[in-house]
Amino acid sequence: MKNSDVAVIVPVYNEEKVIAQTISGALKVFPLVVCVDDGSTDGSADQIAQTGACLVQHSINLGQGAALQTGIDFALQNPDVKYFVTYDADGQHNLADVQKMLDLIRTENIDIVVGSRFLGKAENMGTFKRFLLKLAVAFSNRTTGLALTDTHNGLRVCNRKVASELKLTMPDFAHASEIIERIAEKKFSYKEVPVTIVYTDYSRAKGQSMLNAINITFDLLLNRLIKK
Numbered sequence: 001m002k003n004s005d006v007a008v009i010v011p012v013y014n015e016e017k018v019i020a021q022t023i024s025g026a027l028k029v030f031p032l033v034v035c036v037d038d039g040s041t042d043g044s045a046d047q048i049a050q051t052g053a054c055l056v057q058h059s060i061n062l063g064q065g066a067a068l069q070t071g072i073d074f075a076l077q078n079p080d081v082k083y084f085v086t087y088d089a090d091g092q093h094n095l096a097d098v099q100k101m102l103d104l105i106r107t108e109n110i111d112i113v114v115g116s117r118f119l120g121k122a123e124n125m126g127t128f129k130r131f132l133l134k135l136a137v138a139f140s141n142r143t144t145g146l147a148l149t150d151t152h153n154g155l156r157v158c159n160r161k162v163a164s165e166l167k168l169t170m171p172d173f174a175h176a177s178e179i180i181e182r183i184a185e186k187k188f189s190y191k192e193v194p195v196t197i198v199y200t201d202y203s204r205a206k207g208q209s210m211l212n213a214i215n216i217t218f219d220l221l222l223n224r225l226i227k228k
Helices: 020-025 046-048 065-078 095-108 127-144 160-165 175-186 200-207 210-227
Strands: 007-010 033-039 054-058 082-086 111-125 154-158 190-198
Touching: 007 020, 020 033, 020 046, 020 065, 033 046, 033 065, 046 054, 046 127, 054 065, 065 082, 065 175, 082 095, 082 127, 095 111, 095 154, 095 190, 111 127, 111 210, 127 175, 160 175
Parallel strands: 007 033, 007 082, 033 054, 111 190
Antiparallel strands: 082 154, 111 154
């Protein structure tokens, strides 16, 4: 079966309105979709349970980073899985982009492929959000030594080696920067590819606030101080 060696990891928190549609689209291309319900207080878990996706649950909300790590650990138990896709629950990613990234990682023997909306398209992105994301890119590149154009894109494809060594410890959205740090620390081979992100009224309403962005920066700086 095509893509039987792929696990699509979807962190879910209060996505009752859209998660079934997101899963339905993914399952048409990928037979193994792992949804981690991160302590949702709505009907997300019930919606997931009615699909063909695997449902893993956190009893309380631990944050997207923790949800991704749980999903990766679950998928690693399947020895047939060679590639791991991180995929947002709100439907803003494009499945054609995922397939393109998988084709690249398979043919070029790269450890991890990351999507870039700044090399591709970011439809309906607000000016302020664009500014914040560009700022995050500059900060990340300066502190890690990598040369990326998009550091907080939820769409990534990695091989089993990377999945086994990620060991995400930052529970919230700071995990995106932690993944970039891990690429630099472990010297994983990587490549960016253009992808399309579509911001709907729904996804914009659930987007990160300025306060959350400040909290993420604080978490990252504190984490680095602890490491030292």
